[in-house]
Amino acid sequence: MTGPKITGTLESALYADDLGAAQAFYGTILGLEELGRQEGRHVFYKVGSSVLLIFNPEATRRASSPKARFPVPPHGAKGGAGHYCFSAEPGDLAAWRDHLEQHGIEIEADFIWPGGARSLYVRDPAGNSIEFSESSLWFQASDGGAPP
Numbered sequence: 001m002t003g004p005k006i007t008g009t010l011e012s013a014l015y016a017d018d019l020g021a022a023q024a025f026y027g028t029i030l031g032l033e034e035l036g037r038q039e040g041r042h043v044f045y046k047v048g049s050s051v052l053l054i055f056n057p058e059a060t061r062r063a064s065s066p067k068a069r070f071p072v073p074p075h076g077a078k079g080g081a082g083h084y085c086f087s088a089e090p091g092d093l094a095a096w097r098d099h100l101e102q103h104g105i106e107i108e109a110d111f112i113w114p115g116g117a118r119s120l121y122v123r124d125p126a127g128n129s130i131e132f133s134e135s136s137l138w139f140q141a142s143d144g145g146a147p148p
Helices: 019-029 057-061 090-102
Strands: 011-015 033-038 042-047 050-055 083-087 109-112 118-123 129-133
Touching: 019 033, 019 042, 019 050, 050 057, 090 118, 090 129
Parallel strands: 011 050, 083 129
Antiparallel strands: 033 042, 042 050, 109 118, 118 129
16 A cells, blocks of 8 residues: 655655754755754755755754754764765766866766766765766656656
């Protein structure tokens, strides 16, 4: 039995001990629009129709105060770094590579998948794996938008 339909991804979270470095990377270098921040706890960015949440893992491991306006449960990451993939236009990946290199960001990988989509991988200041890829990596126009 299936449940109600999921309509998309609203938000995704990554964790960074140094929120200042995260702000420099995501806000300044990548140019994402900041939606909000709480010093020492989080910074949020608009990414298309979704939101990228960057949390300080130590701050989000603690339970909210009983008097908190929003009783969000603890959810700080434990262990290794995360992964996030940005969708980019096919013709823009070379420009992204140049832009990242101009800001001293090392390119970990740059290759073409068997289906023809290109992916570019870097690390953010917290060590998260950040990918830039064409949307055709998962959704092909020729097959009605279904994943390969």
